[in-house]
Amino acid sequence: MRAFAIGVALGMVGMAQAQHVPDPSWEEIDYAKSVLAEIQPRSIAKRREYCGFIGRDTDGSLVATPAVPGTVASCLPIWPRADEMRVVASYHTHGAFDLGYINEVPSDIDLEGDIFRGIDGWVATPGGRLWFNDAAAEETRLVCGVGCLPVSPEFYKGLNGPVAKRYSLQELSAKTDGG
Numbered sequence: 001m002r003a004f005a006i007g008v009a010l011g012m013v014g015m016a017q018a019q020h021v022p023d024p025s026w027e028e029i030d031y032a033k034s035v036l037a038e039i040q041p042r043s044i045a046k047r048r049e050y051c052g053f054i055g056r057d058t059d060g061s062l063v064a065t066p067a068v069p070g071t072v073a074s075c076l077p078i079w080p081r082a083d084e085m086r087v088v089a090s091y092h093t094h095g096a097f098d099l100g101y102i103n104e105v106p107s108d109i110d111l112e113g114d115i116f117r118g119i120d121g122w123v124a125t126p127g128g129r130l131w132f133n134d135a136a137a138e139e140t141r142l143v144c145g146v147g148c149l150p151v152s153p154e155f156y157k158g159l160n161g162p163v164a165k166r167y168s169l170q171e172l173s174a175k176t177d178g179g
Contacts (some may be wrong), residue, residue: 024120024132028054028088029143031062032132035091036124039067040150043093044126051075051092054122055085064091073101090114090121090133097126097154104160106131106140108173115169126152129163138169 024032032054043050049070057063065080075092090113094103106123114121114133121133123140128151130143142165146157167175 023134024089028062029132031064032089032091032122033130033144033149035064035067036093036122036130037149040093040124040128042067043124044096044150044152047096047098048072049075049092049095051077051090053077053080053085053087053119054089054091055080055087057085058083072098087117087119089119090117091123092121093124094126095152097152097156097159099159102160102176104129104163105167105172105175106133107176108169111135111138111140111169111172124149127155127157139166140172141166 035052035054039050046069049072050067051070052065052067054062054064063085065078065085068075068077070076070092072095077090077092080087092110094101097103104125104127106121110121110123111133114135115138118135120135123131123133125131128147128149129145130148131140132143133140142163146155161175164171
């Protein structure tokens with residue numbers, strides 16, 4: 001997950017086209033959920049993250065870039081051309097449940113990457129949780145809990161400790177980095 005944000009920060013082109021929307025609409029929530037529900041089984045089976053962007057096309061319809069495969073803990077999405085969409089959010093999965101990671105919440109690096117780009121973000125966890133990274137508020141919020149999206153067979157609820165419904169950047173850092 002750390003490489004996700006670092007790679008995006010180093011490889012991002014065309015960020016000026018991104019615009020922040022304060023709260024996601026129900027339309028965007030449903031769309032993000034459908035995008036992540038579709039790629040979640042592949043992400044779990046391949047034990048790797050998948051990522052991309054959600055935006056509005058020239059007609060104003062929600063669209064998503066194709067999901068790009070990453071590694072077990074990182075992913076570098078491809079920023080779309082300005083004539084393809086106006087980016088409003090990133091999206092990515094956390095792959096299969098892995099004891100080596102606190103993967104039931106977005107990492108601080110996930111949230112920092114969205115803040116850096118000035119867009120919101122959507123994160124799917126192995127337990128089937130859906131998170132919304134609010135770049136402007138610098139926090140992540142749980143949209144729906146365990147089983148909302150497809151669940152990794154290795155998932156064991158509670159193994160990553162208690163999961164709150166909201167985390168600030170500082171709280172995420174403390175939870176995911178152990179400090």
